[in-house]
Amino acid sequence: xxxxxxxxxxxxxxxxxxxxxxxxxxxxxxxxxxxxxxxxxxxxxxxxxxxxxxxxxxxxxxxxxxxxxxxxxxxxxxxxxxxxxxxxxxxxxxxxxxxxxxxxxxxxxxxxxxxxxxxxxxxxxxxxxxxxxxxxxxxxxxxxxxxxxxxxx
Numbered sequence: 001x002x003x004x005x006x007x008x009x010x011x012x013x014x015x016x017x018x019x020x021x022x023x024x025x026x027x028x029x030x031x032x033x034x035x036x037x038x039x040x041x042x043x044x045x046x047x048x049x050x051x052x053x054x055x056x057x058x059x060x061x062x063x064x065x066x067x068x069x070x071x072x073x074x075x076x077x078x079x080x081x082x083x084x085x086x087x088x089x090x091x092x093x094x095x096x097x098x099x100x101x102x103x104x105x106x107x108x109x110x111x112x113x114x115x116x117x118x119x120x121x122x123x124x125x126x127x128x129x130x131x132x133x134x135x136x137x138x139x140x141x142x143x144x145x146x147x148x149x150x151x152x153x
Contacts, residue, residue: 004093005039007084008100010051012036012073013144014059016110021132021145024058024121029087032137033125035144037101048075051104059124060115061108068108076151078103080140103144105151 013035014022026032038054040047051073052063064070080101084092092099114124127135133145 005091009039011101012104014106019129020126021129024124033135047102072107074105076103
């Protein structure tokens with residue numbers, strides 16, 4: 001594993017068929033609600049693999065299971081480049097100030113069991129998609145959620 005975070009990450013909007021969106025509250029910043037996010041572990045880690053790993057680590061949801069088939073994870077072909085919040089910049093190599101975030105959507109059953117990574121998140125909630133967008137602290141996360149109806153197949 002690299003000593004610094006790789007400035008390329010995924011954002012996974014987890015949603016149900018009735019357009020409820022799963023949000024999780026950050027442990028290191030209580031009151032900051034977001035979708036699943038996470039950086040690549042290795043420079044050559046495929047983004048799809050990063051998304052599968054981060055969903056499993058942060059929510060306990062296993063993509064590729066009977067409950068959540070692999071095809072339910074969709075690459076929305078959206079990327080955001082944003083400035084890394086100063087509070088988290090120490091995790092990256094010196095001089096790294098921006099991150100490229102790739103957006104995915106994941107359809108799950110509304111009653112799926114969510115098991116949070118306790119070191120990373122305090123609690124979760126399901127909200128209607130518009131309310132979920134309003135709750136997010138990250139503008140790119142909010143915008144991704146607002147795009148949800150466009151990406152339904």
